[in-house]
Amino acid sequence: MQASLRLFQNSCKDNSFSFVFLNPAQLRSLSNALTQKTESPFRYIDRILSELTADFSVISHEMLGNRPALVQAIARRAVKHHGFEHIVVVGYTRLQSSYHVSAFKQWFFRDRKKLREDIAVLKNYDLSWRKFSALERSLLALALVGKDRSWHANYKKFAAGCTGLSPQMTLASNHIPTKQNPYMLLEDFFKLSGFECRDDLSVFDVRKNVSFHPAVVHALSSHFSSLGPRLSCFPGPHEGNRWLFRVCKRLGDACVNLPRENDVFAEELCESIVHYLDRRNYPANQDYCQLMSVNQSYFEPVNNVKAMSSADDLVRKARDIESKRSQKDIDDFLLLSENAFMNAARSEIIST
Template sequence: MKQLIIHVGPGKCASSTIQQFYKLYACELVVPTVFRMLPAASVNSSSLHELKALSKRLPPLSNLIVSHESLFKFPELVRAIAQTISPNVERVIVIGYSREQSSFIRSSFKQWLFRSVERKREVESLFADKGLNIDLFTGMEQALIAGLLSNFKTTRQLSGHLIHQWHKSYSHLERSLKDLNVELSVGTIKPLSQGFDLLHDFADRANFDLGELGALASDYRANESFSEAVVEYAYNNVERLNIGPHDGNELLIELSRLDVERTPVANSNILITALSGYIQKYYQDENLQFCRQFNVQRFFYNQSKSINQTEALIDALQVFTAQRKTLRYHEGYLRFISKHEDELQRLLVPGS
């Protein structure tokens, strides 16, 4: 059977691992498979014509995988791809993933938002409006608190899209495909400690066999993450950074490799854990709808009763700040910053 597999991401849901693996190894699968990385949101008539011609050339038993994490934000592009190629294939399946919102938000901050001057100013303004002393919180804590206080406006993507409302986002995608003969398969990213195997999960949804690549796929990871210590340093100096939200990744990775021990930033993770719980409680009902509608294995723990988020959170933060009094960085973080100050200053505008 010839099939089209459209991988829509989204970003921060292990898209790079899927893309890099199939870019390297699609040609080694038992069934002839071609992988195409799409040009983000700039899919046009020319690129659609190219994909259509490619699908015609493929043998009767084959797979065409097209992918870009930005497709999740543009269901109309997913529809256009499916409509264009479906006459040439027997099966079209759209595959996307999700993850706990608290985990998604933390990952987005560590990847992009920590180096956005505009987003930090937005967070600072929100803290001031609520009468909270921002200097008592790490960058990650600030991001989670601001998200909760703004109904997650401050956690939106740099493109302006708020995509981690999974039920809303996938319902929109489902509606855009409703009158087409297209399958929509939705998964969720779970921790490795729970035995989750992303690439085998993707292959199962796509209905093909990894064959001899199976062992390699189980251990394959694409992205090298940034050190929390480097992220915190950059966030604290964001006004002086000489890199933008999507720039300087090579330098950030180079500096992160200096943090061999992957030093924690805060002296305690108690607040991060509590804030993550608030976030999952906020999305509890919507997540339950999402799991039921899209047959997704539940990826969140049941929370107790619902609460008034803003009032309860501000009360809890006032108590917390009274106890904290000052931001207590982990001693390992302070040692790391002191030891590597000269190297870290490469992130900053010279002479700033």
């Protein structure tokens, strides 16, 4: 979405549209100040808002989707201090399982705190954490701890904030497009936000969600999981993305031949957990769909006869898989991943 909005802005010849991707560090600082009820550092937001002179302006960052109070504070600032006529808050959702897998592949695989928490959950259930991939541990911990993302609870907070600024502030939402439920995201965004555009938006429909090479995901999650409290020089979450993507390119160019991941960590466990999470979240997702007038068919769980019906079923399945896996095969796979990553990282460091 953000890439599409940036492309569209670059094509505009007049002052009808502008787009700003907000600075995450500045947003975190403002969010912390609001939480602690200290004097809020609005200087950054005030500068951004004061520079928006287009008829229709968009400010965006994925962090805002998790912080209703921050969104309300920015909207209030725009209306009360900068004279904006109308604010539309537009958010997109996805299946909680899909959201978690995506977050793992972007951030959690190198988040030492999250990795340690996942390992602790498995230990509490007397499961050998080394017999599972970091993604399996992360999904299993989510299923067993039960702290799913609730779109309904989140959007109730957004709606309450919008009510406080009504009628100058409104709220809209939809699920993200998928292969099963496709549509043009930018066109939908403009429709929800009320921006009239007669351009052919298909040329701005960017589907860009660059993923990290599997060797990077397995190598860093294995490295950080084994470190404990010791220090590491490798980038953690939200750090060194550009450098990591250059390492990924080297891994791709080198045609690294790793054993097939599915030969070591079969997809069966992850699929079972995903089906379980989708069914568990379905009632709350129905409430969200009703609140925001979203098509609930997107959230309907797959009818799977082998689906687990309880957390105890998942634990039993995990124990069965654990007993059948070879620790040597897993260790060899992770060692090859770490060696491949280190070779590519060393080459990238030397080249710069």
